[in-house]
Amino acid sequence: MAQSTADSTAGPAKRAPAGALKRRRLLTAWLFMIPLLAINVLVILGPSVATIYYSFTDWSGIGPAEFVGLENYRELLADGDFWIAMWHNVIWTLLFLTVPIAMGLLGAFLLSQIQRFQIFFRIAYFIPYVVASVVNAALWQNLLDPDRGIGSALASIGIPFLDGVSFFGSERLALPSVAFVNIWAWWGFIVLLFLTALQSVDHELYEAARMDGAGRWQQFVNVTLPGIRPTFVFVVLLTIINSLLVFDYVYIITRGGPAGASEVVGTLMWKQAFERFEAGYAAAMGLGLSFVSGVIVLIFVFLRRRGWEV
């Protein structure tokens, strides 16, 4: 407003040329952007470039780094531990693409059907998501303890099938057990996302479907799912990326054990950098993971450009 008033009183003779005005506005905009850009350069771009550089070196984490070309990447491709960890990430992703999303959809659908106590359930489902992962992990470590947990409590009342089961000590059970703990913390967030999306679906569509004789399942498939598709796709994308980057619950509960049975790329990368002191190799591993995430995001972008409503 101040600008237009000044212009109207100054008259056309004093008006700055359009190009100069545009440049000035652009400069002002960039000046306001500078703090944010500086922070991004400092904490994102700088470390990213450094990571790319170190991935071509034998850097131990301290001291000088010697350039080794593509050696780290060659080693990575032949590293059995890396591919096993990557496979565990794939299993983790599949678990998270099915169990919490199905539970989230069901929870959100059921919550959308009730008015009383809805807030209570929303809060109850969401609490594990905001509790620190260390606390959630400690809670479930105690609950699933073979001697002091649920298994032994059930056994004491005559239900022995879980008695003595070492969920986190068994090679077969460790990965799904850690995933279960993480799912418990995660699914409440999915419920809220789906619930918000469900509430935006036009109720008249349900009425029309009912009038056409559609049952609950048909309403869900033909009205609800198309109505929440953008949220659904967003949750799928979020789940895939989060599953590739998973670290905290695995690190806290099993540290990738026993014998690598729950190792994921995140924990393996941490071990390379901070236990084996092969920071250059860990950087290559991190970039490998980023590459996979990037490909997935690109697929989504490609599908969107092809006209998919994602």
Added chain:
Amino acid sequence: MHAEISRRQFLATGGRVALGVGLAGSVLAGCGGEGGSGQITYWSNLEGSGPQDYFKKNIEKPFEKANKGTDLKVTFQPPDEMDRLVRTALQGSEGPDIIMTPGPAYAQEYIDANLFAELDEYSNEYKWEDKLLGWALDLGRYEDKLYAIPYQLQTMLLYYNKTLFEDKGMLPPKDRDELESMAEELQGQGITPFAAGIGDDPAAIEWFPTVFWNHYSGPDALYQALTGEIPFSDPIFVDAIELFHNYVQKGWFGGSQERFFSNGFDALHADLGDGKAGTNIEGSWFLATIEDFFTDSGDAWDWAPLPPLRSGVPAELYELGIGSTLSLNARAGDAEGAASFIDYLVADKKRAAEWMAAVPSAFNAPLPFTESDFPASMDERVARQLAALSQATNKGNFGYTAWTFWPSKSDVYIQEEMQKVLTGDITANEFCKGLDEQFTEDRKEGAVPKIIKPGSA
């Protein structure tokens, strides 16, 4: 309400702010980096209010009082995080003046990166050769120059529930036969022979290859392997690993193989205190907290040296461990002051003994103690252990712990691959062969710390 500013004012103000931030940063950086200021920075790994309060009252304040004008800045860091924090700080050309590492093998990496200052001048000045145990000083030497002072001596011990043993008429085992009889008898009575588990810290699995190699293979064989005379794939090391694997398969350690992987320290220590487990093989650091786990049951505890598991292996053998070392940051502002603090901290026998009595196992000085050196207030079992370790090692009756004498990559190999032996993913033979390959590579890179010769070798 807001005031409009012109572009010129905006640019000028922005410039002044940027300049101010830059200058402030430069000034602060200058304050931190250069010195001779009389300020010494030290990161301690002490945990808990008791040990930290003791340190502040009995070490920090008296040192400042004895050295007028010196400001000792102590920061307590979580022990598990210490090395990572130190590495991060040193990468940024920062870090404390006195640097703590998890052991000689780790210190060597910093020395290779020229981050530590030589200590020979200070060793002469403070006569550390006369005060400290000779082998301990040797461990801190690299290419005949002193860079690190061992700070926390450790060894592996057999802890046992004394009340339980007395009730059952048992004594701590003196050889392999007695150990196996004890384990069978306890297991037969529904008691776990060895409270054990790595649920809280999978790296702790290295305790067991350490114990079995020392007490089965023996210190002479280990000395030969660590100096490259024989390979780690030698049957004498493979058999030791197979013996441990066999014991785990029998459920002697932690109750079962799966429980061994998931048992946490608190739970297994509680089992020892409650008499649900008879013994526990753990480092001397457990002396600091063992009493807490016997309070509820009222049972008594004691420790015994780990027995030889093969004839020809010394009976009273203590594998040496260095929990941490102290070095001087090459960028220390007040190097002289920092060296005097290392001397104050480590080399005074009376002060060290008092500290070791007040806070058991938080700090074990590498000094030639006898039981009479410790104050009467010290727990007799702790005093006995410290004196036994000091005297036995001074006679050369010692072995080697993985976290002290193996290069860090070989050590990590042991921590990770040993788990695979227990799960059956690899054999003991494959494990030892892989270790030998890693160790050979480490040797070529000069990463093996100085290996001190045992008296029997």
